[in-house]
Amino acid sequence: MKKEFIFVILLSALLITLVFFTTMPGRKRAEEKKNAETSVSETTPIVTTTEKKKPEIDADNPWAFYIVSRDYPLPEDFKVYPKKIQGDYEMDYRAANYFLDMKEAAAEEGIELTVISAKRSREYQKQLFDKEVESYKSQGLTDEEAFEAAREWVALPGESEHNSGLAVDLNSLDESFEESDAFKWLSDHAHEYGFILRYPKDKVGITGVQYEPWHYRFIGVYHATQIKEKGITLEEYYDEIWGEQ
Numbered sequence: 001m002k003k004e005f006i007f008v009i010l011l012s013a014l015l016i017t018l019v020f021f022t023t024m025p026g027r028k029r030a031e032e033k034k035n036a037e038t039s040v041s042e043t044t045p046i047v048t049t050t051e052k053k054k055p056e057i058d059a060d061n062p063w064a065f066y067i068v069s070r071d072y073p074l075p076e077d078f079k080v081y082p083k084k085i086q087g088d089y090e091m092d093y094r095a096a097n098y099f100l101d102m103k104e105a106a107a108e109e110g111i112e113l114t115v116i117s118a119k120r121s122r123e124y125q126k127q128l129f130d131k132e133v134e135s136y137k138s139q140g141l142t143d144e145e146a147f148e149a150a151r152e153w154v155a156l157p158g159e160s161e162h163n164s165g166l167a168v169d170l171n172s173l174d175e176s177f178e179e180s181d182a183f184k185w186l187s188d189h190a191h192e193y194g195f196i197l198r199y200p201k202d203k204v205g206i207t208g209v210q211y212e213p214w215h216y217r218f219i220g221v222y223h224a225t226q227i228k229e230k231g232i233t234l235e236e237y238y239d240e241i242w243g244e245q
């Protein structure tokens with residue numbers, strides 16, 4: 001009886017020891033992993049993907065954040081709800097007050113901003129385009145050549161920002177406008193009112209549009225400020241935020 005009792009005790013002790021030593025390394029690894037995870041998450045931001053994430057941006061006027069161009073024409077039934085900004089010139093009513101505030105702020109500093117083009121209907125855009133084509137044809141270009149030449153300077157209906165009611169041309173349709181005090185003022189302050197110089201001189205290859213120092217586009221204060229600070233075009237900014245389209 002006594003021998004059997006001792007045997008049972010020894011066997012139990014052996015089993016307990018075995019269980020302890022076989023499970024201990026597992027526990028240790030689990031604990032190490034846990035510690036590692038904790039220390040990593042405490043010190044290093046975990047990057048799980050290299051894909052650009054669509055950021056949640058708390059921007060003003062998010063409705064105005066879109067591109068109008070040859071590649072991204074407005075839908076044919078696009079409707080603008082206009083408000084007068086100067087004489088018969090109109091803008092989208094939501095952008096109009098930003099323009100009027102900008103005009104007033106400029107005036108307070110002795111700068112006159114005069115609208116020379118604003119919202120255009122598709123019909124009017126077509127007239128402008130046809131007129132440009134005719135002038136090239138009168139110089140001896142074929143229909144096709146004149147069409148291509150006109151496209152360099154005038155957008156087709158739906159492809160102009162003026163059709164969206166978000167663009168204004170100011171003061172002068174001459175490149176020398178860039179020398180004016182008004183241009184300097186706009187370069188410093190337009191973004192504060194949600195406007196950007198849409199077709200900069202050194203970005204013709206990206207915008208596909210000739211340099212237009214007079215053309216300003218409403219996009220909201222947040223995005224306009226970002227674009228100005230980064231020194232990029234709307235196209236580049238759009239790609240930066242949403243990824244290549």
Ligand SMILES: [Zn+2]
Binds near residue numbers: 212
């Ligand atoms: Zn324009």
